[in-house]
Amino acid sequence: MLQITNLHATVADKPILNGLTLTVPAGEVHAIMGPNGAGKSTLAYVLGGRPGYEVTDGSATFMGEDLLAQEPHERAAAGLFLGFQYPVEIPGVSSMQFIRESLNAQRRARGEAELSGAEFIRLARAEATELGMDVEMLKRPVNVGFSGGEKKRAEMVQMGIMRPRFAVLDETDSGLDIDALRIVGAGINRIMRAPDRGALLITHYQRLLEVARPDKVHVLAEGRIVRSGGPELAVELEREGYTELA
Amino acid sequence: MNQEIALKNREAHEAAEKLATYEWGFTSDIESEFAPKGLSEDTVRFISAKKGEPEWLLQWRLKGYRAWLEMEEVDWAKLHIPAIDYQDSYYYAEPKKRPTLASLDELDPEIRRTYEKLGIPIEEQKVLAGVEGARKVAVDAVFDSVSVATTFREELERAGVIFRSISEAVKEYPDLVRKYLGSVVPQRDNFFACLNSAVFSDGTFVYIPEGVRCPMELSTYFRINAENTGQFERTLIVADKGSYVSYLEGCTAPMRDENQLHAAVVEIFAHEDAEVKYSTVQNWYPGDAEGRGGIYNFVTKRAMCSGARSKVSWTQVETGSAITWKYPSCILKGEGSVGEFYSVALTNNRQQADTGTKMVHIGANTRSTIVSKGISAGRSDNTYRGLVKVLPGAENVRNFTQCDSLLLGDQCGSHTVPYIEVKNPTATIEHEATTSKISEDQLFYAMARGLDQEAAVALIVNGFAREVLKQLPMEFAVEAQKLLGISLEGSVG
């Protein structure tokens, strides 16, 4: 589903990714772990197409299409969802409006019918409830005045409403207490665990992985994958740290 | 006879009392040689001849004078400036004897005492006292218009630094002076700068050669001394590629009953990667409690950040003068150049200040920071006036402005007049301003800990101004802190 080959990327002319290769087949959830500065967030932003993150070599395809050639909004329409480590605040724009306009833009691009206001509200209410979020919060401006945990939960609500084919979740677990972590982990399983979907969880800690059991765990260090294994690798990393691996 | 003695005693008492209300007021009696009273082409020629200037400089002065005749006095500031009779002034005076000194020991004891009363910073006093290992500060005293003492010249010369009175520099380095004089502040820039260009008396010239970090802080003390002598200082600092200099300017002035006009011009030219830090503590005589006397300080200070990554930082503590009109500015032309303005302006009694800065962003990636702290007390008026301008070609400009005012008492005024003019969408400009008074809680808290009211006020005011004071070199910061306290005496309660 997602195939990354020999990816090199720079930020402000500084090389961050140095030949990263990774394949996530449909129906699988993978995790990427690694020390600070390994390039985890850079990978997420490169896949999302953030300006300033320049690919200097290698390729990434998503469902057979060249991902890197697409604009950020085209990637979203193709079914890629980027869960931000630091979800952005947008004063003056309500979450409801923001998510609905985004979703309908995606649907238009895919040639699908737009959701009516009533349909959308039903969907949003259902997802918010599933993820333990007061639906009133969606009437407030996007992420404004939300705590760190609330922002992460709101990202999951957006993911639930948009139902992407593939999610790249950048440290979605940071800032969550243990109860929230369980809810979010269960949400990832519910939304992304399907034969035609997939996800890449970027995280520091094993905690989230205990709930959202990944099929594979990869270790990212100095801009490339240095080790891959099953879920047991995450436990080992938690115990041993990263120093031995790089 | 007895009557005469009584009269003399009364005069003495009155004089002493006056001195007590202006702590650093004093006079010295070095004989002056005056230019003829009034202003004409002849005055300009007299000054130029007296200083033995080359023809090009005389012509430059005359051009300035002719331009000035057609200009109008500045009237846009929030100031009430009494009409100035430019013909009722002397435009030149110099001490008759011009000592040439091998060392400071040979300095006129009168001038030495003057230094002491000026409260020259501790580090400097150590240097003057010959303390081994003392941090070096070069002092160029502009004493009644003409430089009479320059120290540490040798050490500076070894580093290649030129530090001269501008009259000397005109003779010794005519090409350098000619190249840069008026290049940052054109003659016709404004009424007062134009007047200065015609009649400037003396001032300082500094040149830091390529790659040189000036080995000491350069310091100039200004004095106004002779009766009715307008002061027209001219300072020119040129920092060549990759050089660094920190320049300190401090001044206090003797008591005067008549208003004195001070229209200085300071030009700074910074080449690629050069950095200039210009610090001022200004304590000209502010006039008496009723606003009589006091200096009119109408100064034009501007820096041209011409080279890429050049940086000019203005720091000022303004507590003196009856009227202050002053906007140290930066033209940010070189790519990535940086301008900074840190200011504390304190007004008390009947003082008026209209001061601030202009940051003109021309080059890409230029940055500026403005931090202004205004303190008004008594019946004074204190205005911050600033311009941040971003030209169309200036990409990715950043400016941050913080502008805070503190009012002490309900008879003063505090004003903020910022202009923001942006013509490039990539600019990020942020401006914040607040106005407050000293909180009763703060005051009570400090007094409950044992400070008397004046000490408590001084403490809080210094806290308010801290962000700016910390930009000053250490010895200057100490002096400035004291000055803020002294300037506020009697303003609360």
Next chain:
Amino acid sequence: MTAPFPTRKAEAWRYADLDALKSVWDELPGAETITLAKGEARQQVWIGDGSPVGVRTVQVELAAGASIDIFALNTAPQYGRVELDVAMHEGAHFALHAANIGGGKATQEIVTAVRHLEPNGTSRQTVRSVLAGTATGSYLGKVAVARHAQKTDGEQSVKAMLLDRGATANCKPELEIYADDVKCAHGASVGELDPDQLFYALSRGLDPASAKALLLEGFVLQLWDEVADEAQREALIEASRAALRSVVA
């Protein structure tokens, strides 16, 4: 108008389009006046009528305890000016919510003098400008606090968004304060759309033009939140959206 024609030397006209002003000067009516009696409260909504040049000069007098909220949308395609002089007595409240939305060669300005003459008044001025093409949008706002007008609370918040090379934003949030126990603050910022916000919106699937429009709506429409009359609020929202669409296009 019988008053002498202004020059740029006059502070209040320093950014004005005087040529455009000249074209309407003779037909300009004198200043409108709004006088609110003691304790009276009112909301006032102004939307440009679409004519190329529009100049509105208003003198507002607020008696003790009176309160006014003015909502002004300035979208004149050539020259639009809203000028207010507000005299405030004891405990009066004044709020201005205003937007300049201009493209092409438009010059738009909001000019205010809010005079707190007596104690306990509050004033809030919120101005948002969105400028495209070679348009110029200005705010010249003054809060003046008279001697003894203690406990005055005055705020100015000015933000401008420049969409194109060639557009200009000017602002001058001025304070003139003669009383010590006051709270007066202003904030001003000028910039372009926040790239982080833009990327976030794009990553959710909005195309660049829609993402921009959405963010700009967020920037402007907040101004109209407090309009009590629903029809008027809708009219302001619709007119703002239309103006934004035309400048983004």
